[in-house]
Amino acid sequence: MEDLAGAAGRIELVGRYAATDEAFAALTRQHVDGAYRLAWAILRDSADADDATQDAFAIAWRKRSSLREPDRFDAWFGRILVNVCRERLRSPSRGRVRPLDEAPEPTVGDSSSSVSDRDAICRALDRLDLDHRIVVVLRYWADLPVDDIGSRLGIPAGTVKSRLHNALRSMRPRLEDPR
Amino acid sequence: MSEHPDDESGIDPVIDPELEAEVRTALRRAIVPPATPGPVRDAVEAMATNHGARTGVRWRVWQGASALASLAAVVVVLAVIAASLAVRGGKPAAATPQATLGTPGPVLPDAKPGQTPAVGFGWTGQGLTAWATGTDGLRFTEDGGVMWSAPVSLPAVPDASLASLDFVDRDNGWQTFEALQAGVWHLRVQRTDDGGLTWQTSEIASLPDQTDTGLLTSTHFSDASHGVTFVSRPVETPGASEPPLAQTYASCTKYVTVDGGATWTGPTASVCNTIESPRWVNRLVGFDPGGDASSPLSVTTDGGLTWRTSGLPGVSSSQDVFLDVLDVDAGGRLHLLVTLLPASMTWVAAPLVRYVSVDGGATWAEEFRSTTPSGTGAGWMSVLAPDHYMALVGGLASRSLIESRDGGRTWSDVQTSGFDIATYMYWADEMHGMLEGIRDCSSGQTCDTVGSSAGGVFLTDDGGRTWHQLAFPPG
Numbered sequence: 001m002e003d004l005a006g007a008a009g010r011i012e013l014v015g016r017y018a019a020t021d022e023a024f025a026a027l028t029r030q031h032v033d034g035a036y037r038l039a040w041a042i043l044r045d046s047a048d049a050d051d052a053t054q055d056a057f058a059i060a061w062r063k064r065s066s067l068r069e070p071d072r073f074d075a076w077f078g079r080i081l082v083n084v085c086r087e088r089l090r091s092p093s094r095g096r097v098r099p100l101d102e103a104p105e106p107t108v109g110d111s112s113s114s115v116s117d118r119d120a121i122c123r124a125l126d127r128l129d130l131d132h133r134i135v136v137v138l139r140y141w142a143d144l145p146v147d148d149i150g151s152r153l154g155i156p157a158g159t160v161k162s163r164l165h166n167a168l169r170s171m172r173p174r175l176e177d178p179r
Numbered sequence: 180m181s182e183h184p185d186d187e188s189g190i191d192p193v194i195d196p197e198l199e200a201e202v203r204t205a206l207r208r209a210i211v212p213p214a215t216p217g218p219v220r221d222a223v224e225a226m227a228t229n230h231g232a233r234t235g236v237r238w239r240v241w242q243g244a245s246a247l248a249s250l251a252a253v254v255v256v257l258a259v260i261a262a263s264l265a266v267r268g269g270k271p272a273a274a275t276p277q278a279t280l281g282t283p284g285p286v287l288p289d290a291k292p293g294q295t296p297a298v299g300f301g302w303t304g305q306g307l308t309a310w311a312t313g314t315d316g317l318r319f320t321e322d323g324g325v326m327w328s329a330p331v332s333l334p335a336v337p338d339a340s341l342a343s344l345d346f347v348d349r350d351n352g353w354q355t356f357e358a359l360q361a362g363v364w365h366l367r368v369q370r371t372d373d374g375g376l377t378w379q380t381s382e383i384a385s386l387p388d389q390t391d392t393g394l395l396t397s398t399h400f401s402d403a404s405h406g407v408t409f410v411s412r413p414v415e416t417p418g419a420s421e422p423p424l425a426q427t428y429a430s431c432t433k434y435v436t437v438d439g440g441a442t443w444t445g446p447t448a449s450v451c452n453t454i455e456s457p458r459w460v461n462r463l464v465g466f467d468p469g470g471d472a473s474s475p476l477s478v479t480t481d482g483g484l485t486w487r488t489s490g491l492p493g494v495s496s497s498q499d500v501f502l503d504v505l506d507v508d509a510g511g512r513l514h515l516l517v518t519l520l521p522a523s524m525t526w527v528a529a530p531l532v533r534y535v536s537v538d539g540g541a542t543w544a545e546e547f548r549s550t551t552p553s554g555t556g557a558g559w560m561s562v563l564a565p566d567h568y569m570a571l572v573g574g575l576a577s578r579s580l581i582e583s584r585d586g587g588r589t590w591s592d593v594q595t596s597g598f599d600i601a602t603y604m605y606w607a608d609e610m611h612g613m614l615e616g617i618r619d620c621s622s623g624q625t626c627d628t629v630g631s632s633a634g635g636v637f638l639t640d641d642g643g644r645t646w647h648q649l650a651f652p653p654g
Contacts, residue, residue: 025226025228026227028223028226028227029223029224029227032215032220032224033214036212036215037212037215040210040212040213041210044210046216049212050218050219053215053219053223054222054223057222057223057226058226061226061340062340062357062359120205121202121205121206122209125206136202136206137210140199140202140203140206141203141207141210143203161194164194165194168194168195168198168199168202172198175201175202175205
C-alpha cells in the first residue's frame with residue numbers, strides 16, 4: 001500500500017525538518033488518502049472510515065512529540081490508524097445496520113459470479129474476529145510484508161503468520177461454499 | 180467471536196499459496212474504497228493548518244477557516260470590551276439577534292461570506308442556555324439560539340491540545356487541555372465563573388508518558404462545584420517490544436474536584452471501558468457502554484462519582500450489544516434501548532431491546548423487543564423526552580432522521596433538509612436540538628472551505644423538522 005509504505009521523499013521530508021510541526025503537517029496531508037483507504041478497507045463503512053481517519057490524525061497530532069524516529073512515521077501512524085479502526089469495530093457507536101443501498105448485493109438469485117464472489121469474501125472476512133480480520137486486510141489487501149504488519153501490531157512475525165494461517169483456514173470453506 | 184484460537188507459538192505455519200492468491204484477488208476486487216470525502220480531507224487540513232488544535236465540544240465539528248483567526252483575534256480585543264458590558268450584566272447582548280430560528284421553508288446549509296460559522300456548541304443543561312464558539316470567540320444564548328451575547332475570547336492553550344469545553348450555566352465553564360512536556364503529560368483546566376471574561380488555570384494531574392499512544396481524558400462537571408476527570412491509559416502487553424495495536428483503554432482512573440476545578444484529588448480507580456467518553460443523559464446521569472458483549476454496562480446517577488456495573492439479561496454470548504440511549508422517566512426509572520447483533524456484523528435488521536432499571540442501573544429487566552427500522556443505518560440516537568427518541572440515518576440525504584415516540588417500538592421518518600449527513604445530535608428539550616451536519620462533497624456539490632460549505636452546527640426549534648446553520652453575524 002503505497003501511501004502507508006513510506007516513500008523515500010516522505011522520509012527525506014521528515015529528516016529535513018526534524019519532525020517540526022510544519023513537517024508533521026506536510027506528512028499528515030500526504031497520508032490522508034492512504035489513511036482513508038486503509039480505514040475504509042478495514043471498516044468497510046464510509047461513516048466509520050470518515051471518523052476513524054480524523055480520529056487517527058487527531059491522535060497523531062496529540063502524540064507527535066512521541067515520534068522519536070521520524071523515519072518510522074509510516075509504521076508509527078499506521079499503528080495509530082489501525083488501532084483506531086479496531087476500537088471503532090468494537091465500539092457501540094459503530095453503525096449497526098447499513099442502509100440497504102450500501103449493503104452488498106444479494107447472492108440468492110444473482111447471476112453475477114463477481115457479485116457472488118465479492119459477497120462471499122466479505123462474509124468470510126466478517127466471520128473472522130477483529131485481530132484476524134485486520135491481519136488479512138493488511139496482508140492481502142494492503143500488501144504489507146509480514147514483518148511490517150508485526151511491527152504495526154506490536155506482535156511477532158510468527159504470530160502474524162499464525163493468524164493468517166488460521167484466518168485462511170477459516171475462510172476457505174466459506175469461499176468454496178459461500179452459503 | 181473466537182473461531183480461531185490464536186496460535187502464538189511462534190512456529191511458522193504453512194500457508195497455502197493458492198489460497199493466498201485467491202483471497203488476495205478476491206479482496207482487491209471486493210474492497211474498493213471510495214475517494215476521500217471532502218469533509219475528511221478538510222478536517223485533516225484544518226488540523227495541519229492549526230497544528231492539531233481542536234476547537235469546541237466536538238473537534239470534528241468543522242473548524243472555521245484559520246485565515247479568519249488572526250483577523251478575528253484583533254476583532255476579539257474590541258469585542259471583549261462590548262462583551263464585558265453584555266456578559267457581566269448577566270443578560271444577552273442588546274444587539275440585534277445574532278441568529279434566527281424557526282423560519283419555515285428550506286434552510287441554508289452554508290454560512291454566507293463574512294459570517295463566522297459556529298464550530299462548537301453545547302447545551303448547559305439549564306433550560307435553553309447554550310454556548311457556541313466560532314473563530315471570533317465564545318457566545319451565549321439563553322433562549323435556544325435566537326439572541327446571542329457578543330463574543331468573548333477564549334484563553335489560549337499554547338503547546339497543548341484542547342480536550343474539552345463545557346459550561347454548566349451562563350457563568351461557570353471549563354476548558355481542559357493536555358500538554359506533553361519533557362515526557363510528562365500535564366492535564367490542566369482553565370475555569371471561569373464569569374462567562375468567560377476571566378479564567379484561572381489549575382492542574383488536574385501530571386502523568387509520565389508511558390507509551391506513544393498517550394492518554395485519553397474526559398472531564399465532566401455536574402454543577403459549578405463538582406467535576407470528575409477520567410484518564411484512560413493503554414494497557415501494555417507484557418513482553419511486547421512495542422505498544423501493541425490491540426491495546427485497550429481499560430486502565431482508567433478518575434480525579435475529582437469539589438471546588439469548581441481549583442483543586443483535584445486522585446487518582447482513584449474508575450470505570451471506563453472504551454475509547455469513547457461516557458455519554459451523559461443529563462448532568463448527573465450517564466453511561467459507559469462498555470466495548471463489546473463481554474464488557475459490562477456502567478451507569479452513574481451522581482455525575483460520575485460512582486458507577487454501577489451490570490450485565491443485561493437475555494443476551495447470548497454470540498451477540499454483540501450496542502447501547503443506544505439511556506432514558507430517564509418521570510418516576511426516576513432508567514430505560515435502556517440496545518441493539519443486539521450476531522457477533523459477526525450483519526446486513527439485516529436487528530432486534531431492539533428495551534430494558535428498565537428501578538435501582539439506578541444495578542439490575543435490569545427486559546421491557547419489550549422490537550426491531551431496528553428496516554433499511555436504515557441508524558447511528559447516533561438521542562432522547563428528546565421520555566419515550567421520544569431520534570436517530571441519525573447515515574448516508575441518505577433524503578432521509579436523515581427517524582424518530583420513535585413510543586420508546587423504540589415503532590419508527591417513522593423525519594423530513595429534513597439542509598445537510599446530507601449528520602454525525603452528532605443533542606437535545607435541550609423536545610423541540611430544541613443541535614446536530615453536526617455535513618454536506619456530502621463526494622456527491623458533486625462544491626465544498627470548498629471547511630466550516631463554510633462543508634458543514635457546521637445546525638439548530639432546530641421545532642423538534643427536528645427544520646434546521647438552521649448557526650453562524651455569526653446574521654445576514
